[in-house]
Amino acid sequence: MTAETLPPADPPRPATDHEPEAVTRLRREALSALEEAAPEALGRLRADPELTADLERVAPASEFVVRALTARPDLLGELVDSGDLGRAYDEGEYARRVEQALAEAADDNALGVALRRLRRREMVRIIWRDLAGRAELDATTLDLSAFAEACIDGALAHLETWQRAEMGTPMGAYSGTIQRLVVLGMGKLGAGELNVSSDIDLIFAFPEAGETAGATRSVDNERYFTRLGQRLIQALDATTAEGRVFRVDMRLRPFGEAGALVASFDALETYYQLHGREWERYALIKARVVGGDRTAGAALMEQLRPFVYRRYLDYGAFESIRDMKALINREVRRKGLEGNIKLGAGGIREVEFIAQAFQLIRGGRDSELRRRDLRGVLRLLAADDVLTDYAARELDAAYVFLRHLEHRLQGRADRQTHELPTDADERALLAWAMGEADWEALAHRISDERDGVRGHFEQVFAAPQTEHAESDPGDLALVWQEGLEPEETDAALAAAGFGDPATARERLSALRRGHAYRGLSNRGRERLDHLMPLLLGAVGGRDAPGRTLERALELVERIARRSVYLALLVENPMALSQLVKLCEASPWIAKQLGQHPVLLDDLLDPATLYRPPDRTELERDADLRLRRVADDDLEAQMDALRDFAQTAMLRVAAADVAEAVPLMVVSDHLTHLAEVILDRVLTLAWSHLTARHGRPSCRQDGAVCDTGFAIIGYGKLGGWELGYGSDLDLVFLHDSETEDEPTDGERPVASAVFFARLAQRIIHLLGAQTASGTLYEVDVRLRPSGAAGLLVTNLEGFRRYQEGSAWTWEHQALVRARPVAGDPAVAETFEATRREILTRPRDPETVQTEVRDMRRRMRETHASSGSDRFDLKQDPGGMADIEFMVQYGVLAHAHEHPGLVDFTDNIRLLERLAEAGCLAAEEADSLAGAYRAYRARRHRLTLQEAPTVVPATEFVDERRAVLAAWQRLMGETLETG
Structure with a gap:
């Protein structure tokens, strides 16, 4: 699915065929206030029919806009005369406006006043355009984010200049270079998705330790940057007579409110390596440099990338996000926030969790998923068939609807809220602003959208099944935990379908007491303890449970250290089921999965697992994987090709053993x-x-x-x-x-x-x-x-x-x-x-002698010894004899029948030899039949990791036909053993 196939994000427009009395009254009051405060500007606005229509929509919907315009009567005229209400800004325009606003600022106080006045102007413009339907959702959120970034970067540049004059220039102790603060924007700011009354989540960092130079008294870099960070927060967050610019939240920094305000790059990396929690990985998905030293910031983001995006498929993300959501749900219940359109069931946060879970899982392998915008991630997940096209569309539409609803709630009074109103007039106003007939219609729409999100969320994050067979999973858990007496354990395993429960018990005990289990982390043990009863239940239902269990346990031992693969099998009963099925069918496949557990991801969809990709699909998949890695990273490119090859071969083998x-x-x-x-x-x-x-x-x-x-x-x-x-x-x-x-x-x-x-x-x-x-x-x-x-x-x-x-x-x-x-x-x-x-003419007898002599030398070197076995390839009557007869036929007769060189495969060459009269049709058919049968058996034996030798009692008729053809065509009688 491409970007163009997602639904448009056009903003809702107020309903025109009806208007609640509350809307009419609020508009009348707002226009009266504007008429009194700025009559001339209002007159100029009404000269423009489009702006007049905008005002009719905005005036009743945003108390904040009306209050700002009446408090600053010159503001309305300036916005009308500039044309800024009707146009989108060019790239970089916010940065230029901040720079212009701060040009005359001489100290922190003047800087704060200038930022707050500019903030009032730009927020009026942004909310006006949003409520008037002039800007779609993505444009509004990008505007808000770009403005916040410009305020951060512009304010920091001035504060940095002033502080250097006071405290000196911070220098790196190792590099000897000038150090600058790096400001990371987290959450919606980092993603370019700020809402109209959002706080901004920041983390402050600096490249390396050291101290200042050029001042009377040096200070260490941490103290210097702590002071600079405090001044930046004060400039943005302090509430003054002019209001504030943005609420600043620093709780996402290492150790939260208990941690230092700033940290060096090495300290950040050490923290995330030693103390980083799963929710911090989630938070860092959206991290972006929004102020300060951009070059150093890019290096920091690359330094932190391995913490966020693991090189392997990280299905532990489901478990972690499920835990985070449980915490949110408890908080929602405690505070009575069930109606909260962000945190409640089916809210904005659940859409974000769905997208970001797959980013955490797959972003280590798929660099295209390392993006911050949620809608772009949904598009990629659908394009890669991780989400269905339908699910991505529905989630995207719900997200757009809920974000528009959020903006209308917050744009009403510039207040950070996600709660639906309880007042009748406010409900009527909100329904009108969202283009719905009345509150009942809007409430029904909200319920439908949230139900849809909730359904998709539960489908993605549903707790894993705990049963794979009719046997009691509790009994199988006790079997694995060695909580039963040996006789009880054997009885439970027998009930689960194991024909030799004692052997199974001994094998399980060996795994539990072995290094693979004892060397696991606590989380790894928890995951394996969860998996084993499920695995035993799945294996017990197979035709050969003992053999299958042995193969499955060997695989588990191989993958246990990367417990995310255990999480994959726990989280996906279908993947576990397919794994057991393939382990039963082929030790070769089981070994491949153990050596390359990244292939386990391909067990999730049996529809594709048992359908080998055709040439077009192979080319598309190979190119897609190569596009996801850097052009100059040859090692990553080759790893991508190896993963591609192993995945494709697994699908072929799965289809082969399933006889599909x-x-x-x-x-x-x-x-x-x-x-x-x-x-x-x-x-x-x-x-x-x-x-x-x-x-x-x-x-x-x-x-x-x-x-x-x-x-x-x-x-x-x-x-x-x-x-x-x-x-x-x-x-x-x-x-x-x-x-x-x-x-x-x-x-x-x-x-x-x-x-x-x-x-x-x-x-x-x-x-x-x-x-x-x-x-x-x-x-x-x-x-x-x-x-x-x-x-x-x-x-x-x-x-x-x-x-x-x-x-x-x-x-x-x-x-x-x-x-x-x-x-x-x-x-x-x-x-x-x-x-x-x-096609050169050759003497048939000479060719016959030379081909026959070559085949004899091969047979003497490679044929099996003994009359009780038959090597499918090298023994008399085997594949090599057929291949040599075909090659003799081509070399001896192609000068008369040039069509014999059109193909290179033995089956079609046998057909051509028959058409040319070099072989009887029946003889060619029997040779082709024998060749297919031998090859099929060799494939099966390879998948069973068995030698390509069978008992001599097999393929008797086929060997007889091949030997007869050899005698007739090559003039030599061969013995079979």
């Missing part, structure tokens, strides 16, 4: 995945090298032209037969004919060197081991001259090698070769060379 997709489609998905990754890795490696050395080029007919590079896939990749954990057989080609031509960058290298480094970089990026694992192992031994040859070959050299030096087995390999990434022109030339080589 056929074998051929499994290999297609795995091959598409490899191609997408190779394309992105090539792009990253190319960007890295060209940034350093420039682009490679060559000369043709005296002109300089770009050179291209392509990756050729051989073997299983080239033949569309990739399996789980398959290596990639790759060959690298380029089309530069003048390999000594330098690149065009500041540090040029010869083109041949550039392409060699490019290939090395690709191999490294694919095979490097990180915390997120590896992408693929790469085998480049099929390149010309093998391990003794150059890593990268130009097209002409490749063609000459294939024509004059390649062995028959290398032409066999060429049968299954195809371009998989890189320059289309290079790929096209390779395809032409491949076709030319494979």
Whole structure:
């Protein structure tokens, strides 16, 4: 979902088809007061029909606006004459107005007076435009936030100048540089979402310890900045005859009201590392530098980012926010605030909690979610399918409605309130201002919007289920806690479905007494204690509970130290259910999940888990993940690709074990995945090298032209037969004919060197081991001259090698070769060379002998020993025999039937050989059937982490058909053991 698909945030307009008597009376009284205080200005306003209509809406709705205009009769005329009531400000205009207002201020008192007078003017303008329907919600909240930021920054600049003259210039003890205060805006100020009568939450910080220089008596930096902070608060918050600018709340600083007013960057970081609580992570989501040293402030925000956004999926946020909401609910009940549209059920805070919970959970992996504006977060959550499109729309609409309601409550008298009125006249006025027919209609609308929010909140934050089976979860909790006698424990496990309860009991005891459990934090133990009864209930309902429990417990031991993954399984019964199902189906999948627990997030939606992504989805997902990390952070880019690859492979494997997709489609998905990754890795490696050395080029007919590079896939990749954990057989080609031509960058290298480094970089990026694992192992031994040859070959050299030096087995390999990434022109030339080589006339008997001899050497090296087993790949009658017969058929007959080189996969090549008359149709069908059956079994055995060897009593008919074809086609009789 894009930004344009969310509902508009247009403000409500007062109803025009009716008007309560209270509204008429309030308007009459307001206009009478304005007529008396500023008749000339009012006359100029009424000369403008649009401003007159605005006044009709604003006058009865805002006592604050009327009071301000009558107290300062010149203000109305100035606003009318300037045109500011009818226009939106340009960017930076608030800062310019603050600077102008403070230009003549000589001390703190004059500064405070100037700010308060400017505040009266700008608040009248902002509230006027809001109530008149001239500014949508986002424009109003951004105006309020920009004005507050300008007041903070402008006041601080003057106070800083004056204080330096008095106390000296603060210097860093380590850097020796001038130190300046950094003001962090928290909450709605940080998010650019201030309301019309909001306080501002601030935190003060300074870069490093030290003391002042240039004064008669030095003071340490903490004392200096404490004094500066106090002066700033006084300038903004003190109530004088002119009112105040903003209420300032400093309680979000470390240790709250008991803590120091200011802290150094290191002290802040230490505090959050050692003492930071979950609600402080929530608060820091919206933190933004709003005053002082912006450069240092940006460094501070980066320093604090790991505390806010964890590198892994942090499902503990649900638990923490549920606890925070419980505290709020108790306070609401204690103070009787059920009707509070901010804190009550279904209020503004619940919408914020929903958005920010997912930010805490996913923001460590998804940098796009590290934004402060709530509506923008809802858009992203819908675009990423974290929230449904419907839920995001409904939450956004409710949020906009409640914020407009908040502004009309607060704009009435410039009073910070979220309580709905009880007075009949005030209710009628509020309903009219919100465009509703009467109070009953507005109350019904409020109830509907809050009910909708409450429903979504409960769906997101519902307490986790405590049952997964018919067995008593209390009994299973006692089983885990070892609170029963052994006989009682065995009886409870048997009732839960365990056929061998004694073994299960011993395994649970080993986990509980082992290092994995004893090494957990208190919170981690609580989460594991909560999870284990649920896990036992889920496992007990499976067909093989003992085997499944063993796999599941091994996984739990692996992930326990990151207890947020335990929280994920506790919070999401569906994820736990899918985990148990996959553990039962495949130890390979269980091990993958244990090694890469970030994949657990993909268990949340079975609809996508068992539907492998197609090529378009893969490309979109890969690009989305790469966009979420910085362009210059190669390590993060590779981690993003590894997470992407593991997620996609898990979905393929899940669909495979569920038999939701056929074998051929499994290999297609795995091959598409490899191609997408190779394309992105090539792009990253190319960007890295060209940034350093420039682009490679060559000369043709005296002109300089770009050179291209392509990756050729051989073997299983080239033949569309990739399996789980398959290596990639790759060959690298380029089309530069003048390999000594330098690149065009500041540090040029010869083109041949550039392409060699490019290939090395690709191999490294694919095979490097990180915390997120590896992408693929790469085998480049099929390149010309093998391990003794150059890593990268130009097209002409490749063609000459294939024509004059390649062995028959290398032409066999060429049968299954195809371009998989890189320059289309290079790929096209390779395809032409491949076709030319494979369609050359060959002596069938010579080809037969050479292919047969090569297969014999392979069989002697790799075949199993003993007649009671059958190696699906290497034994006589296995997959390799089929592959070699296909390759022989192509090499022997492609010169007469060039269509034989159109494909690289064995199944379609068998079809082409039958169409060409090189194989009987029945024979081709039987070979294709045997090949599919072998591959399917190999896939299953891989997922079971078992050798690809089966009893010799299996596949008897298939082996017989393959051996018969080999005898007829290759002229050799093979023994089966």
